[in-house]
Amino acid sequence: MMDMNYNKKTFCLFAGPVIVAFLMVVVIPLLIGVYYSFTEWNGRMDQVPNFIGFSNYIAIMKDEGFRNAFLFTAKFTVVSVIAINTIGFSLALLVTKKLKISNFMRTIFFMPNLIGGLILGFIWQFIFMGVFQTIGEITGWTFFQGWLADANTGFWGLVIIMVWQMSGYLMIIYIAALQNIPKSLLEAADIDGANGWTKTRHIIFPMVAPAFTISMFLTLANSFKLFDQNLSLTNGGPGGATEMLALNIYKTAYTFTNYGAAQAKAVVFFLLVASITMVQVYVNKKKEVEM
Amino acid sequence: MKSKQNSRILLYIIGVLTSILFISPFYILIVNAFKTKRELFGSTLTLPKEWILDNFKVALNKLSFLWIGKSFSLEGFFGSALFNSMFITITSTILIIIFSSMAAWILVRTKSKVSNFVFYLFIAAMLVPFQAVMLPLVAFMGRLGLQNRLGIVFMYLGFGSSFSIFLYHGFIKSIPISLEEAARIDGCGPWKVFWKIIFPTLKPIHVTVSILNIIWIWNDFLLPQLMINKKGTQTIPLKMYLFFGGYSKQWHLAMAGLLLAVIPVIIFYFFAQKHIIEGVTAGSEK
Numbered sequence: 001m002m003d004m005n006y007n008k009k010t011f012c013l014f015a016g017p018v019i020v021a022f023l024m025v026v027v028i029p030l031l032i033g034v035y036y037s038f039t040e041w042n043g044r045m046d047q048v049p050n051f052i053g054f055s056n057y058i059a060i061m062k063d064e065g066f067r068n069a070f071l072f073t074a075k076f077t078v079v080s081v082i083a084i085n086t087i088g089f090s091l092a093l094l095v096t097k098k099l100k101i102s103n104f105m106r107t108i109f110f111m112p113n114l115i116g117g118l119i120l121g122f123i124w125q126f127i128f129m130g131v132f133q134t135i136g137e138i139t140g141w142t143f144f145q146g147w148l149a150d151a152n153t154g155f156w157g158l159v160i161i162m163v164w165q166m167s168g169y170l171m172i173i174y175i176a177a178l179q180n181i182p183k184s185l186l187e188a189a190d191i192d193g194a195n196g197w198t199k200t201r202h203i204i205f206p207m208v209a210p211a212f213t214i215s216m217f218l219t220l221a222n223s224f225k226l227f228d229q230n231l232s233l234t235n236g237g238p239g240g241a242t243e244m245l246a247l248n249i250y251k252t253a254y255t256f257t258n259y260g261a262a263q264a265k266a267v268v269f270f271l272l273v274a275s276i277t278m279v280q281v282y283v284n285k286k287k288e289v290e291m
Numbered sequence: 292m293k294s295k296q297n298s299r300i301l302l303y304i305i306g307v308l309t310s311i312l313f314i315s316p317f318y319i320l321i322v323n324a325f326k327t328k329r330e331l332f333g334s335t336l337t338l339p340k341e342w343i344l345d346n347f348k349v350a351l352n353k354l355s356f357l358w359i360g361k362s363f364s365l366e367g368f369f370g371s372a373l374f375n376s377m378f379i380t381i382t383s384t385i386l387i388i389i390f391s392s393m394a395a396w397i398l399v400r401t402k403s404k405v406s407n408f409v410f411y412l413f414i415a416a417m418l419v420p421f422q423a424v425m426l427p428l429v430a431f432m433g434r435l436g437l438q439n440r441l442g443i444v445f446m447y448l449g450f451g452s453s454f455s456i457f458l459y460h461g462f463i464k465s466i467p468i469s470l471e472e473a474a475r476i477d478g479c480g481p482w483k484v485f486w487k488i489i490f491p492t493l494k495p496i497h498v499t500v501s502i503l504n505i506i507w508i509w510n511d512f513l514l515p516q517l518m519i520n521k522k523g524t525q526t527i528p529l530k531m532y533l534f535f536g537g538y539s540k541q542w543h544l545a546m547a548g549l550l551l552a553v554i555p556v557i558i559f560y561f562f563a564q565k566h567i568i569e570g571v572t573a574g575s576e577k
Contacts, residue, residue, distance in 0.1 A: 006401055010481045014397035015409065018390040018452045025449025026416050029424035029431055036427060045430040094306055099299075101306055107564065108310050111317075114556045114567075116510025118528045122535055123316055123549055126335075126542055131319055134335045164313070169571060176572045214575050225420050228512050232535070249422045250513075263426050270423035277418060 030270075036260065037267045043259035056264035065240055066265060069248035076155065076244065077223040080162045084219045085212070087163055088170025095171065096178050106175075109168035117165070121232025124161045128153075128233075151241035154234045158242065161229055166222065170215045177211035178204070213284035221277050245269055320553065324546040331543045346547035353538070354530045356551055359523055370523035372530040373555070379440060379515075379526060380508045383447035384501050387455050390448060391500065395459030396489055397481075400471075410460065416453045421513065429517050438518050446518065447508055455500045458574065462496040463489070495573075502563065502570035509556070527552050 006014075037056055039049035060066050091109050095102045112120065128147035136144030147153045181204065189199050227246035230236065236243030236251070243251070249269060253262035323331050325342040351357060358367035368374055398410045428446075432438055437445060466489070474484050512528040519525065525533070531552050538544045560567065 006397060006481055011397055011401055011406070014481070014485070015394040018394040018448065018456070019409065021390075021445055021449035022413065022416070022452050023449075024431070025428065025446050026419060026424060026453075027412075029427040030419060032431065033424055033427040043426065043430060045434050091309070094302065094309070097302055099302060099306055101303070101310070105306055105310055106568070108313050110568065110571075111557075111560060112313070113571075114506060114510075114560050115553055116512065116528050118510075118512040119531055119549055119552050122531070122545065123320055126323070126546065127316060127319060130323075130331075130335045130542060164316070168313075172568055172571045173575045176575075211575075218575070225422075227422075231512075232532070246420070246422050249425075253426055259426060266423045266426065270418075270420055273420045274418040 033263050034267055037264040039260055041260040041263060043253065043257065049260070052260075056260045057268075060261055060264050060268065063261075065243065066245075066248055066252075068240065069243045069245050072151075072155070072242065073224060073226075073244045076158060076226070077220060080159050080166075080223045081216065081219045083159060083163050084166045084170060085215055088167040088215065089174050089208075091167060091171040092174035092178055096175060106171070109171055111168070112165045113169050115165075117226075117228030118232045120161055120165055121229045124157065124164075125233055128157050148234055149238065151238075154237075154242035157233060158226070158229060161233060162223065162226070165229075166219060170219070173211050173215050173218075174208060177208040181207045209284075209288040213281060213288060216284060217277060217281055220280055221273065224273055224276065245272075317553075320546060320550050323543065324550040326543055326546075328541060328543045331546075346543050347551065349544050350534070350548040350551055353544075354527075354534050354548055354551065355523075355525075356527075356530070372525055372527045375440065375519075375524055376509060376526040376528075376555075379443055379447070380505055383444045383451065383508050384504045386444060386448045387451040387504050388497055388500055391452050391455035392459050392490060392493055392497070393485065394452070395456045396463055396485055398456070399460055399463045400468075410456070413453045413456050417457070421450075425513070425517065432518065439521075440519060440524050443514060443518050446514060447504075450514075451504050451508070454574075455504065458496055458500055459493065462493065466492060498566050499570040499573045502567050503574050505559075506567075527555075 036049065038053060039051050039056075041049045091105075095105050095109070099105075115123075125148070132144040132147045136142065148157050185203055185207075186199060189203060194202070225246055226244055227250070230242070230244045230247045231250075234242040236247050245265075246269070249262050249265045252258050252265060319335065322338050323335060324346060325344070326339045326346075327343060330340060355371050356373055357371050358364065359370035360367045398406050429438075432442055432446070436442075470488055470492075471484050474488055479487065510528060511526075512532065515526045515529045516532065520529065531548060534548050535545055538548070
């Protein structure tokens with residue numbers, strides 16, 4: 001085989017542009033950001049801010065709003081990951097049953113994914129406040145009244161729009177996995193007299209395990225990082241009760257102009273997102289092998 | 292046999308009900324966008340008595356959706372939300388396709404420590420949430436005078452590169468190297484080898500990369516909000532945010548505005564549906 005290694009000049013010509021953009025947009029801001037989290041930063045770059053050690057970090061540990069945002073985000077993530085994956089997988093099973101309306105259903109279920117989170121949140125704000133109110137008046141059920149007015153309905157409101165948006169995406173991933181299961185495997189199981197549950201447990205689940213790893217990664221990361229829907233649906237209200245981590249960081253910086261603390265929160269946020277998703281992928285990969 | 296048929300009927304019923312549940316927000320959006328304020332206040336579920344278009348006139352204007360200024364002109368179009376969204380999305384996606392595929396190819400074909408390091412750096416960056424770099428980025432780009440439409444295109448290249456390089460990298464590894472060897476024996480330099488041989492063979496992955504980037508960039512709110520919050524440069528999500536703040540009590544106008552914002556996406560979905568589904572599938576197979 002011929003030597004395919006190209007020289008430095010060629011390497012720079014091809015990889016250079018994207019590396020420059022990447023360094024300037026991701027790497028440098030990340031490094032500067034970590035440094036700024038230890039300073040009394042004012043959000044600008046014209047002078048070097050005072051170094052104050054861990055003060056920002058100590059302050060945010062005592063920040064009740066940040067703690068609540070973390071707990072709310074964690075709770076939201078657990079519930080929505082379970083809900084989205086269960087529903088996404090069920091939708092995939094439904095549309096692979098070869099019904100006449102299967103293609104139509106695929107189109108419908110995936111559609112919400114194309115609409116941005118911000119616009120989605122506004123549409124659902126109207127549904128929860130306006131349409132639910134109407135339904136409540138017609139049926140007389142108090143269940144439908146006053147949605148988004150407290151932490152509880154705000155929480156479920158966020159879960160519902162997240163499920164509406166993302167389960168169609170996961171459906172696509174699970175459909176691909178289900179279609180990759182060799183027909184012969186299922187037929188062989190039929191001949192051996194395996195029932196529906198045995199087939200599901202020993203053939204379908206192990207075969208879709210890699211898709212499950214990816215789906216979990218996507219839902220976990222997206223739920224934990226949720227911002228747009230949070231901003232447009234509840235804006236963290238009432239009284240910060242539905243504020244998630246990303247929105248809390250945003251408000252610390254832009255509403256309370258506390259840039260040093262906001263950046264310290266951002267660093268903690270980064271460490272949380274990175275470690276949680278890495279642990280999840282590691283655990284799922286291990287499970288894949290065992291199955 | 293009877294029970295099998297019954298279970299099929301049950302599946303149809305579940306399918307139809309779930310579809311209605313998924314489609315109902317669109318129904319609500321459409322019917323309420325055509326109502327008067329008074330009618331909407333009375334009933335949010337029924338079809339409008341009379342389909343009126345006045346809401347759209349107001350929304351088109353306030354959103355600067357198709358033009359900016361008093362009435363339509365070509366010049367006004369270049370400051371409109373639709374133009375800004377299209378310009379930013381299309382330019383960014385083209386740059387991402389060109390530069391990410393170039394980088395991915397050279398990273399696959401160069402076996403060195405540097406090349407490995409660069410690749411893993413791009414992959415690791417997928418774990419960095421936007422909030423972690425947001426504040427220093429605003430300060431940094433502000434200093435460099437990049438808080439404008441071209442600046443944001445550059446930023447999308449930086450943020451979009453990780454995942455795109457990852458996708459290209461996986462695909463390029465499966466292209467037999469003999470193709471390139473033959474071209475090199477014929478005297479082609481790396482530039483020609485890439486553009487004549489590699490770039491065209493990457494067509495399926497170009498489609499995937501563009502679909503995923505188009506959806507993401509088109510819908511992105513926070514980066515434009517931080518970088519191009521100036522009149523005449525705002526994108527659709529950004530305009531929608533400002534519009535909604537001012538009209539949140541006037542749901543008939545808000546609904547018309549939201550419907551306007553959704554229409555381009557639905558048109559895109561209608562034309563590119565097959566590619567979108569394939570792109571999502573390919574993009575998730577890590």
